[in-house]
Amino acid sequence: MTTANPAPAEHASPIIAQNVDEEPLATNQRTLGGRLNWAVVALCILYTAFHVGVMNLYPLETWTYRMLHVAGGLLLGFLIYSAANVTLDDTGATERARQHPVNLLLMAVAAAGIGYGFAMVAFAWAGLWFAGVRAPDAFVFQSFGIPLLVGTIAAMASGWFFPVKSASRIHWTDYLLGLSAIAMMGYILFNVGPIRLRAGTALAQPADFYAALVGVLLILEVTRRVAGLALVVIAGIFILYSFAGPYLPGFLAHRGYTPERFFTYIFTDQGVLGDPVAVSSTYIILFITFAAFLQASKVGDYFVNFAFAAAGRARGGPAKVAVFASGLMGMINGTSAGNVVATGSLTIPLMKRVGYPAKSAGAIEAAASSGGQIMPPIMGAGAFIMAEVTGIPYTDIVVAAIIPAVLYFASVYFMVDLQATKLGMKGLPKNELPIFKELLKQVYLFIPIIILIYTLFAGYSVIRAGTLAMAAAAVVSWLTPHRMGPRAILKALELAAKMSIQLVAVCACAGIIVGVIALTGVGARFSTLLLAIADQNQLIALFFAMCISIVLGMGMPTTAAYAVSAAVVAPGLISLGIPPLTAHFFVFYYAVMSAITPPVALAAYAGAALSGADPMKTSVESFKFGLAAFVVPFMFFYSDAMLMQGEWHEILHVFITASIGIYFLAAAVQGWYFGLLNPALRIVLAIGALGMIQGGLLTDAIGLAIGVGLFIWQKRFVDPQAIARGAD
Template sequence: MTATEKDDAGPALIADGVDAEIYTGNQRIPIGTTHLVIAGLCVLYTMFHVAVMNFYPLEPWVYRLIHVGGGLALAFALFSSSLFKTGEETPRQQMAQSRYMLLLAPGAVAIAVAFLTVVSFYLTDAGISQASGKTDGVWSFGYPLVAGTIWLMVMGWVVPGRDRSRIDLSDVFLALAAVTVALYIIYHAPFLRLRAGTGLAKDADMLAALAGVILILEATRRLAGLALVLIAAVFILYSFIGPWLPGILQHRGYSMSRFFTYIYTDQGILGPTTAISSTYIILFVVFAAFLQASRVGEYFVNFAFAAAGGQRGGPAKVAVFGSGLMGMINGTSAGNVVATGSLTIPLMKRVGYKPQTAAAVEAAASSGGQILPPIMGAGAFIMSEITGIAYSEIVIAAIIPALLYFASVFFNVDIYAQKFGMKGLPREELPQFKKLAKQVYLFLPIIILITALFLNYSVIRAGTLAMASAAVVSWLTPYKMGTRSILYAFEIATKMSLQLVAVCAAAGIIVGVIALTGIGTRFSSLLLGLADQNQVVALFFAMIVSIILGMGMPTTAAYAVAASVIAPGLIQMGIEPLTAHFFIFYFAVMSAITPPVALAAYAGAAIAQSDPMKTSVESFKMGLAAFVVPFMFFTSPALLMQGTGGEIAHVVISAGFGIFLLSSAVQGWYFGTLSTPLRIVLLLAAMGMIEGGWITDGIGLAAAIFVWALQKKFVTPKTMARGLD
């Protein structure tokens, strides 16, 4: 940007840096030639997906294997096995380079042997055919691959590297192992479709799948933490110990060969979760990357500051709108908290919000972005893929619940600001709304996306058009996207998608176990039995299970797993599929702000330097409406746009007022400070309004008027007592 442009922009630079690339604690930052090589591979990875989706379709197994194998390879190259720390000497630094290389040698040689064996299959066209012996290839490929993978993975734990600018040699060979697994299964895919999961499977098939599962779990640990790894490990263990378990958990058990060859097919790792991550998710990650590279994301936040920054508690209201919009696009609650919270949280603290409240507002808003149409953090596309319900129907159904949720967060921050007499930021520090209004065309990419989807374009075509429009629109700003910027967008798109690639593959393991063992069906039967055909009780259990499964897991994985386990039982009880899946999806999203494991709240607490547990409790209060809304659209289908215009209008108005009363009860402020008894009365009034019936609406409204009259002194305890005479 030139000096003149900076002067013209003035305070509009308040959001400067929101679109900057964020590095995690274990992410490498290569330099020099290493950076160029990694950047080039990232660009090729993203371009491959865009090209296949739009121009040159590949056979699904081949495409998904390249998606998973390439993603794992880049994950090992870019993310270390542990956090980078400064100021402490590590075992690796104490060790001579020659000794370190000697320790690596057995694993590196083993993986190199396995890789060369697979290459020979392609060169000689002589793989392990159906007529081959069961143990063919185990010594030249299978055992070296598994042993080398385990050896180098343990080496990475014991003597991790500490240079962020260089890639550890152990991780180079782990990346090679991921490529080797993908190449083996791609070559043998025609045979594996017939023999995987059966007695015809070869030992080499099993060992390739075993190595692949180990690599997926290690990559997931590096990119998403231990929670999902432990859950997946429990499901894997369950596949083998079934015969010794009681009740509905019991099953006949499976051999290593049958289990691992089954799990690495389109019934497991290559199934629905990877199908979604390799299409819809990566497409919209690329869209988000284009918005980031063109700095349109900064415009969204600046626009929110111009519109609401000067109001009481202004930065908090900016967080509600700006973070919600950004969270809708990027699809990761905790990641969005880090991106926009680095700006909004300090500003919220500046105008008077407590650190834990500031972090809680950001966490609630960022998490809510994933229930905000039209993108819903890719949730709408995942739900459409799983249920077969049209995308347009899902998006329309999501509008009112999302508006109620964000209205709730907005009411909470506004009432909090009113209660403590807060003001907004000085107008001279804020972007000028008139100037930003002239750039409203920067919303065009999202408008084009919505329009294309409702014109019945495919999701892929609509997403590609939106991505291209983001580049075109940038030419009307100082940040024109040229070749370098477009390549940069492809590069950061890959980095942003790696976590989702690993997570969806790990979730595929769980989905595969559920399908193989039939535990999903039996769990649904248990749910029916516990609920005794009471749908509300069944939904309560579904809420608990969805939140528990979602704790520590990204939304995509949490929803995919919860939908596999819970949804069939709810639908069997007569609950509409759309309602059942929306219910599960909402609670999977809200697990990010639910104590005790609230990833989004913890990310906000790190920025605000507040107590993580207090922050998670505060974020739960801020997002309380999201724990009520799913029960609302169960009792009032009109909230999902299912009903007449009059029914929809009635339920929206009553629920909206109920959400306001709920926020007042939570904050302890209505038309003044609320005593505990009055908070209880207002809470009951809110529940009555939210329920949506005419009688409960009347009761709720009467209670709300009664509390208002008490606070305005129109009614006092003395006049009430006189009225009893």
């Protein structure tokens, strides 16, 4: 949690933020104790250490590594997250649930089915390890599938209808579901060679089908527990689409697929084990571990304290702190809503204190936290997925993201500043803020970020750069009171595993959707539809692509939102002749901004929960604060220089004019330029803003003329009485 520690000015503490980057417990996340807790902690440490070791020291075969990554995430997900919300003490209800006759039957079926399936897989592996038998008796794999499937369904049903609501206990069926994940993984890895050749074809074996089906069910269940129903429902719709194709009209129609072909195809590197999991098993978990090291060494607290020291006294200071701090934390955090909860618990109450309305406080934090997903060099996880999907070097993507990210955060900053001016706000008192000169003495805490950026652009691989930055975070901690010894390093490894569970599940679930798109060819047909629209008007085609990207991303974590949009929308934009980098940035921005787009705006809802405001009003307000992000992608289309493509003078010209246009846009939205603007003048200024943003010489001249004209008008021709009549 976070605390504010006011102190007298002459003895002000350099600490205002403490533990701002700690992951808040989910409502269904268990808090275990005793030996059970130590066992789960040990599994978490092993999970993270396994990934770091494989990436740096002992590479594994691709399918093997990704299967271990997914199955390990599923096992930890079932142990750490309950099927329903938990309480600190609900022993009586737990015992009654366990003794219910139906639950006893479900548990018995689950134990028998999963136990048999696991035993058959274990028998096959034992024969291979101890006797060198590579082909076990036919009955071993012919008989394991149906019991494993039935047992898994029974275990899931027991968790749904008879959950253990005590936070300190693990439902017996969750142990069984973890065992089911291991059995599913064991079968696929034992037969990985043949499965590569026959998956998704008529040669697929019934055992392949049952293992893949169990794997899909387990992924959907863990995703439901850690990320909510939205992504599960969307994945379910795509799965149904695979079978309903022959009955659908128009471009949605396809020939349909048998369950055997569909599920075996989905559990290959074209689906579950495809690009999203490839990224989550390497870059994402590496940078989550980096974030855990920063958290353990308290560097995250330093970022927020530094922002408070730099901007806390300015008008609307806490809001400006939110812009800076949430940008820094959000690029590492990987989830917009999670970052809102982490930093917003400190910044939102302080924003309300200096005069921001509750809905504005929650909206500013949501807009700033979502912007962290587009902030280089880490960009949440989007940059890594984009590099994997497009084949464009990661460093090129990071460079291309600089100007759009600066424009976005400049826009939010302008919005915040203009609202503070309009409402006559002030900043926080000096005696309640950290001392800037004291924090400058710890500026070396930025070294891990500097090393990360330097090594990336010095030609190191992303994995090597992330590992070096992780080590740097541990080393710089030795210069602070929070020195990282062996215990702290193990704690960081544990935190990394717990923080990665959501993204592992989300990426695996996104892989299901991506696999459906690849199998059915709906992405190609969508491209054809976009081309048809573009024949009439290319701008309408882009608007249509924007709407699809936002709708696909609603209610989904950023990583899954981009992965799905990249599979559905980006190919269509590329078919219009838009360069791949521009097309993918286009959909990436709207996938990210779906977190603050009504009516389903997860980041805004998280901000509303902390500010006490109405969620829908907060989401509308956050949309307003993040409006620049809905304009910037169209700037990519009109000017490649926005993505650092072209001559330096073109890039400089576009950056300067776009920055001025962004300021005009913020002023038009807030209704304050150099004084209040009435509705007519706000529309005029918005037109000038769009002219500056487009990047042409004529439109720039028109936009600049409008801005200068309004400035002269407000400064020389409007008296106080006329200003007072201005409408907001």
